[in-house]
Amino acid sequence: MPELPEVETMRRGVAAVVGATIVEVERPVCHLKPIAVTPRIDVFRRRVVGRRIEAVDRVGKRVSLRLETGASIVFEPRMTGLVLLAEPPDTEHLRLRLTLDGSEAEQLLFWDRRGLGSVRLAQPEQWSDLYGPGRLGPDALTISLSQLKDRLSQSRRAIKVALLDQRTVAGIGNLYASEILNVAEIHPARPCSRLGQSAWQRLHEAVCLVLEEAIHYEGSTLSDGTYRNALNDPGGYQNHHRVYDRAGQPCRTCGQGIVQRIVQAQRSTFYCPVCQRR
DNA sequence: CCCCAGTCCTGCGGGC
């Protein structure tokens, strides 16, 4: 579930470790199937122990720690992963611990209930293949209207499905795609090629507005309670969702329509039939 | 190019 707003909130919380040195890397005892760590943990450890953290960045839906060597530790939370400085929600799903020296935080943890997430030490020469333009489009927070339109307007895919493609624009996932299209008043099944100029403008504005609003509220913690910021506090944006997970309830944009749930590309889409016309 | 189904994985909630 962590999408751009949640990962950006994690990044901000974890930024306190800039300047710290990694003194130990360990996989805590965990009886679940281990998550993917690349390269092998002993190689990983040898390459990062003793190194200083120069920067904490967000790369789409990933958090990256740039080391003094130029390599980066990239945390990919996928559905249920968390990057934490505080105590984790529980210890049985704790997947990786970096012990630190020289920062207020003594450790940085990767916790993941479902274990679909991963941790990778990426070398500079691998960066482009892993996170370059072939894999990730412009970041959703800073993409321009013309970039957004140029990348999508020829496509006959449904706009909701296209927004989920990280090669088109990076950072939008299933939850925020529904929210963005509701604010933009665009039907999620509308083919990209059938959007007019004003729709592109509304879409671009809605991308920025919804994501910034969600960052302001520190992301969405859904009913399963999984998502937490770096200090293990829940987000607040779930209380402001206009349509997501609100099927049968009134649309918060127009107050008239009843939110509908449909399935697109095997994923739930929520929309308002009154303000999002086909 | 695009689409779809399957894969990974765990926990939760609905139905019987």
Next chain:
DNA sequence: TGCCCGCAGGACTGGG
């Protein structure tokens, strides 16, 4: 009450 099944969906892959 307890068990099974379906579902949640991010990234990726293989087949059409």
